[in-house]
Every structure is written in C-alpha cells, then in structure tokens.
Amino acid sequence: MPPIRVDLRSDTVTRPTPAMRAAMAAAVVGDDVYGEDPTVNALEARASALSGKEAALFVASGSMGNLVSVLAHVPRGGEVILPSETHILNDEAGSYSVVASAAVHPVVENARGEMPIEAVLDAIQDPYDSHSALTSLVVVENCHAHSMSRPITAEYLRALRAAVPSHLPIHVDGARLFNASVALGLPVAALLADADSAMFCLSKGLAAPVGSMVVGSAAFIDRARRARKLIGGGMRQAGVIAAAGLVALGDDEFGTVARLADDHRRARTLADGLAAQAGVVSPGGCAQPTGGLLDPARVMTNFVLYAIEGGDSRRAAYVQQMRAQGVAVMAYNHGQVRAVTHLGVDDADVDAVLAASERALAVTS
Numbered sequence: 001m002p003p004i005r006v007d008l009r010s011d012t013v014t015r016p017t018p019a020m021r022a023a024m025a026a027a028v029v030g031d032d033v034y035g036e037d038p039t040v041n042a043l044e045a046r047a048s049a050l051s052g053k054e055a056a057l058f059v060a061s062g063s064m065g066n067l068v069s070v071l072a073h074v075p076r077g078g079e080v081i082l083p084s085e086t087h088i089l090n091d092e093a094g095s096y097s098v099v100a101s102a103a104v105h106p107v108v109e110n111a112r113g114e115m116p117i118e119a120v121l122d123a124i125q126d127p128y129d130s131h132s133a134l135t136s137l138v139v140v141e142n143c144h145a146h147s148m149s150r151p152i153t154a155e156y157l158r159a160l161r162a163a164v165p166s167h168l169p170i171h172v173d174g175a176r177l178f179n180a181s182v183a184l185g186l187p188v189a190a191l192l193a194d195a196d197s198a199m200f201c202l203s204k205g206l207a208a209p210v211g212s213m214v215v216g217s218a219a220f221i222d223r224a225r226r227a228r229k230l231i232g233g234g235m236r237q238a239g240v241i242a243a244a245g246l247v248a249l250g251d252d253e254f255g256t257v258a259r260l261a262d263d264h265r266r267a268r269t270l271a272d273g274l275a276a277q278a279g280v281v282s283p284g285g286c287a288q289p290t291g292g293l294l295d296p297a298r299v300m301t302n303f304v305l306y307a308i309e310g311g312d313s314r315r316a317a318y319v320q321q322m323r324a325q326g327v328a329v330m331a332y333n334h335g336q337v338r339a340v341t342h343l344g345v346d347d348a349d350v351d352a353v354l355a356a357s358e359r360a361l362a363v364t365s
Contacts, residue, residue, distance in 0.1 A: 005326035006349045011176075011263070011302060011342035014207040019254035020244035029239035032058070033229070039239030043246050047213040050249060051198060052189030055221035057214040057228065058242055062175045063092045064233055065199035065212040069171050070100045070137065071227035072220055073197070078136030079103040081123045083115050085146035085286060085333075087173055088139060099231060103133045111289050113144025114156050117163045124164070137169055142191065143176040143183075146333065148287045149303030151180030154190050161194035169196035175212075179205055179301040182260040196220065205263060205302060206256045207343045208244040256343065263302040263341040266350050270339060271296035271304045273354040279309045279361040283336040304339045305332060314364050321360035327353050 007013045016024070030036035040058050047056035059065045066088050074080060080096060082089055084106035088096060096102045105123045107115040125132035140160070142152035161170060172192060174180070177200040181188045192198050197216035202208035214224050228234060248256045274280045275294040282288040283305040288295055294306050308315040312335055319331050332338035339353070 001323055002326045004323075004328045006345060006353055007328045008339040008341065008345065008353065009328050009330040011204040011340050014203075014205070014343045016209045016244050017207060017247070017254065017256065017343075020208060020247045023243040023247050024240050027239040027243035029237035031236050032238040033234040033236060037237060037239045037242070039246065040242040043242040043249070044213070046246060046249050047215055050188050051192050051215040053192065053198070053215040054218045055216065057221050057224050058238060058245070059212050059214055059228055060210065060233055060235070061203075062087075062173075062199055062201045062212045063095065064228070064231065065214045066092060066173055067095045067099060067231065068224045068227040068233070069197050069199060069214055070096050070102055071230070072223035073169050073171060074100060074102045074136040075134070076101040077103065077133060079105055079125060079133035080137045080139060081105045081107060081115075081120055081135060082139035083107060083109040083113070083141055083144065085109060085144075086139060086141045087145065087175065102136070105135070109144065109147065109286055111147060111286050113141065113147035113150040113152060113286065115140070117160055120160065121163060124168070135168060137171055138164055139171050139173055140195070141173045143180050143301050143303075145303065146286055148283075148298050148305050149176060149179065149301040150298075151183045151300055152191075153184060154186060154193065157191070157194045170194065171196065172198035174198045174200040176201070176204055176301065178257050179260050179264070182257065183264060183300045202245040202248050205260050205342055206248040208241075208248045210241050211245050213245070259343070260302070263343070263345070264300065266341040266345060266347065267302045267304050268296060268299045269347075270341065270350050270353060271299040271306075273350070274304065274306055274357060277358055277361055279365065280357070281307050281309050283307045283334070285334040285336070287336065302341045305336045306339075307335055308337060308361070308364075310364070311335070317364040318360045321363050322356055325356040325359065327356045
C-alpha cells in the first residue's frame with residue numbers, strides 16, 4: 001500500500017504545531033502528583049476559567065477523563081443513564097463496569113444526538129425499590145459522534161437539568177466540546193452552565209499530542225484526582241505535555257480553537273462533493289435516519305458520515321480502493337464510512353479525496 005497522504009480516519013491523527021513543540025521543549029516542570037508542576041497547574045487554571053467550573057484536572061486521555069468522572073460521581077453498583085451510541089458505552093472497553101462497578105441504562109438518541117428528556121425521566125430508577133440499581137449519573141455526549149458529530153445545544157442541557165432531579169449530576173463527555181462551541185458560536189462555559197462536570201480532549205481537533213481535561217466543582221475534582229491515582233494516572237513532570245495543551249487553549253494566533261471553523265467548512269465542502277457522487281447514500285442510523293441521498297446540511301462540525309450503495313462488501317472494497325490511492329477513511333458503525341477533517345487536511349486535500357472517491361466508486365460499481 002502507498003503511504004497515507006490524506007488521513008481522514010479521525011482528528012486524533014493531528015500533529016502538534018511548531019508552537020506546541022517549542023512550548024514543550026521549554027516547559028517548566030515539577031512533580032504533578034505533589035501538585036508542583038507549574039505548567040500543569042496553569043493548564044488546569046485555564047481549563048477551569050474557560051469552562052466556568054471551579055477546578056480542573058489534567059488526565060492522559062478522554063477515556064481516562066470519563067472513567068475518573070464516573071468513579072467520582074457513581075457509587076459501586078450505581079447506574080448511569082447515557083445515549084445508546086455514546087463513547088463511554090461502546091468505545092471505552094467497558095471501564096464503567098470493569099473498573100467503576102457501575103451499571104448503565106442506554107437511551108436511544110434522536111437525529112440531533114439528544115436523548116429525549118421523557119425517555120431519560122423514564123429511565124430513572126425508583127430509589128426506594130431494592131430491586132433496582134440506584135440512578136447516579138446522566139451523561140450527555142457533545143459533540144455526539146454517531147449523529148454526524150452534531151453539537152448539543154445549551155438549551156437542551158438547560159431543559160434536561162430542569163427536568164431531572166436536582167441531586168442527579170449531569171456529566172458531559174465533551175471530547176469535541178470546542179467543535180460544538182465554534183459551531184454554535186457559544187463559549188464553552190455557556191455549553192456547560194447546566195452540567196456538573198465535563199471532560200474535553202486536547203488531542204483531537206485542538207491538535208495537542210496527548211491529554212484531556214476534567215472540570216467541575218472543587219469537591220468533584222478532589223474525588224476525580226483520587227480516582228486518577230487509583231487507576232495509575234498520576235503523572236510526574238507532566239508539564240512537558242501540558243504545555244501543548246496551554247498553547248491549544250491560548251487566545252493568540254497560536255491557539256487552535258478558532259481554526260476549528262476551517263475544519264467545519266472543509267467537512268461541509270467534502271459532504272457537498274460526496275453527495276453529488278453516484279453510489280454515495282445516506283449513512284442511516286441517527287446520523288441521517290431518513291435514508292436516501294446524503295444530506296450535507298447535517299454536517300455542522302468536522303465529521304462526514306456516509307454509506308456506499310451496495311452494502312458491506314462494496315463498502316470494504318471502496319475503503320480499500322481509497323487506501324490504495326493514499327486516502328484513509330474509516331469503515332464505521334452501522335455500515336457507514338467516516339471522514340473527519342482536522343488540522344492536517346487543507347482545501348487541496350479535500351479536492352484530492354473527492355477525486356479519489358470518484359475513482360473508487362467507479363472501480364467498485
């Protein structure tokens with residue numbers, strides 16, 4: 001196979017920017033387990049300020065961030081209400097069960113990536129019924145990956161918070177929360193105003209090489225920090241990697257938040273081009289449940305989900321033909337193909353992907 005020239009499998013394949021590499025090389029460090037790494041402390045303070053929460057915690061990954069959040073919120077045997085297609089349920093190796101001893105109650109989400117609020121209320125267990133697990137947490141994923149990475153609005157979270165009992169915390173799996181912020185034109189703090197805690201990744205569209213942030217109240221972060229230690233997540237001179245996150249979250253020309261709008265624009269251009277190609281159809285599922293032609297208007301962030309007419313065998317051949325041309329896309333859930341734009345993809349790359357798709361469709365027809 002030729003080398004990958006355009007990698008659209010995920011925004012996790014981004015490379016750190018020159019400014020990030022320089023900041024990492026020059027980072028002032030200390031022992032973070034002792035709370036003495038000044039660069040980590042600065043990153044946590046920045047995340048706290050941007051999220052509007054009292055405190056923040058630097059962790060190695062988004063999966064770790066979600067796990068320590070579940071550990072901090074949910075007692076042993078407690079139950080978590082979450083979307084049926086959420087990352088926590090499907091893509092984190094069952095850590096909620098294996099490590100946190102939590103049960104889950106999946107709720108089928110709608111085409112906007114939202115759990116219907118009435119369905120959430122129906123899922124809450126009677127706390128006085130000894131037959132039932134104790135409902136302990138509600139999770140919202142923002143952006144919601146399987147709906148074409150749709151951003152979840154502040155209005156939805158406000159309505160959810162008003163509907164569920166006040167003692168029940170809401171956690172936002174915000175792996176791509178800044179994509180939602182840019183797409184909706186709202187600061188992250190506004191999107192989290194009605195959440196008790198959240199996790200967001202630095203290593204996806206924001207292009208840092210590693211790391212995620214957990215935010216919430218000071219008491220919650222104390223519990224999450226203990227949970228991070230429990231699962232082996234204590235890091236020592238972590239400022240070397242935290243420095244890249246500080247650059248990413250900066251509001252100068254080196255920050256990578258504002259440029260997410262370029263990824264969103266390119267994803268829409270890609271969707272427009274794919275929709276015009278014979279053999280590309282709606283991805284189905286909650287990404288576009290009506291079937292028929294791909295609807296580019298559903299692309300609001302950096303995900304394009306689509307399907308190939310002819311079923312799984314043609315999809316596999318299509319993905320292989322794309323790879324033979326140096327373009328990597330992902331065979332995704334529910335018979336879909338996933339293409340994700342990011343810092344490493346420019347306008348010329350989008351044109352090249354569309355041309356490669358045309359050839360791959362012709363070869364596999």
